[in-house]
Amino acid sequence: MAKARIILHVDMNSFYASVEQAYNPELKGKAIAIAGNPKERRGIIVTSSYEARAKGIYTTMSVGEALRKLPELILLPPDFQKYRTASKAMFSILRSYTNLIEPVSIDEGYLDISEISDERHPLEIAKEIQMRIYRELDLPCSIGIAPNKFLAKTASDMKKPMGITVLRKRDVPEKLxxxxxxxxxxxxxxxxxxxxxxxxxxxxxxxxxxxxxxxxxxxxxxxxxxxxxNGEDTREVDPNAIYQTKSVGNSTTLPFDETDIDVLEKTFLKLSEKVAERLDAKKLCGTTISIQIRDADWHNHSKSKTFQNPIHEKNRIYEEALELFHKSWDGVPIRLLGITVSNVLERRQSAEQLSLFNFEQFAKQEPIYNIIDEIEKKFGKGAIQKGIEINKKSYASKTSFSKDFFEDLKDR
Structure with a gap:
């Protein structure tokens, strides 16, 4: 009989705000919120402390609305490096218990403690993890304990802050x-x-x-x-998941509800540049491009296109995004725009599919490929590569809203 799995889902509570309070004890017990530029409508609440939430402040609320509701609210700009540092420290604590850890975002992850649960009760392990994170980092977290990832994630949401919840499959009919x-x-x-x-x-x-x-x-x-x-989930806790980027995207909230086509096209150009930079930083390309449109009434619309050959260049991303936009926009005022390139893979692994349009190009390169094959047979796969990869330092992808912080956790 297969041994039952025991999965923990560790979810940091109000992470950005809690980190700010940990760095500055004078903020403890006060209503604080992390937001963008308060002078523009980009000043949307990203997260807030539990003290602020208790007084009606919530994520996505505009800064203006939040201040009208709670004039004493303390607004802070996001400090991404500070949050990355705290995240690394949190995952370092988790790794001291097991290597079967799957980070899923900057402030949450799964642990498979099936093997070590023979020695100690899972509830005891969870309590110790929670208290260590609180004592060593001054950060609160909630933990779900369950036989699979879905139930563990669900359990961690049930008691916040500083909760620990056990959710068994037999509890599903009553609790879910x-x-x-x-x-x-x-x-x-x-x-x-x-x-x-x-x-x-x-x-x-x-x-x-x-x-x-x-x-x-x-x-x-x-x-x-x-x-x-029905409480069923067979997914394994996969430590290698951090190496599997599925999409790269970027979005922006416009300062005003916008209908000026020149402004909208310039916004798409800036987004294309950022997405291309992030793809370049990760040496990735993708076969699907999607655009996101949020209108003034907060209705979301998306449109996508899939290609035979992957893309990564700024101009190509811009052209395709703009084409999708013109096909879908009906002239309503726009609040937010976004571009995502998905179904990504490493560029060195991508290979264009031969077609009537690129066959001649490949035919010209065939002698080169034959030489590469001969060199690789003699010196090994990858001995020679098309182009030269330069590991230039880039901050293009260092944003807290992506999963680029995974770079901090790799090869440890």
Whole structure:
């Protein structure tokens, strides 16, 4: 009989705000919020302390609205390097228990403690981890304990701050099924609307829905969500997941609700530059480009296009994004724009598919490839490469809103 897995999900509480309070004890017990430039509408609340949340401050609230609601609110700009340092320290503590750790963002990760749970009770381990992070880093966290990743993630959300929750599969009917389906991890507003259209209002409804109906409505994702609603999740805790970048993107909130096409096109150009820089920093390319549009009424729209050959150049990203934009924009005022390149892979692993349009180019290069093959047979794979890679220092991808902090955790 296979040994039951025991998974922890460690989720830092109000991470950015808690880090600021840890660095400056005078901020403890006070309502603080992390925001962008308060002079422009980019000043949207990124996160806030629990003291601020108790007084009605929430993420995505504009700075102006937050200050009207709570004039004594202390606003701080984000300090990404400070948060990265705290994140590294937190994961260092987790790594002292097991190497089976999968970071999923700057402030949360999974641990598989199945092997060490023979020696100590999982609840004891979780309590020790929580107290060490609090004593050594002065940071609060919540921890979920469960037999799989989905239930562990769900459990860590149940008690905040400084909570520890055990969620077993047998607890699912009582603790999860009565909840609205929007409360389920992996279900956003768009998916919730599609589920409502087929009369799925609770997690229990999702757990019991006919497989053909859910598959027709949501495809494979619907089947996956139905399994999760029944507490089933076979995903392993994968330490190598930090090496697997799936997408690279960038978005920006405009200072005003914008309809000027020149301003919008210039915004897309800046976003294309940033995405291209980040792809270049990671030596990646991707086969799908998507744009995100959020209008003045906070309605989100997206459009994407997939290519036969991967892209990474700024001009190509800009041209394709602009084409998608012109096809989808109906003239409404725009609040936010974003570009994402997904289905990414390392450039050295990408190979263009031969077509009627590029066959001649490849035919000219064929003698070169034959020489490369001969050299690699003699000296080994990778002995010669197309082009020269220069590891130039770049800060293009160092943003807290991406998963670029994973670079801090690799090869340790």
């Amino acid at each position: 099924w009565p909840l609205p389906v929007i409360n389920m991890h992996g279900v956003g507003e768009s998916t919730a609307k599609k589920l409502a259209a087929i009369k799925v209002e609770t997690i229990g409804d999702l757990a019991h829905i006919d497989e053909l109906i859910i598959k027709k409505a949501l495809g494979k994702n619907g089947e996956r969500l139905k399994r999760r609603a």
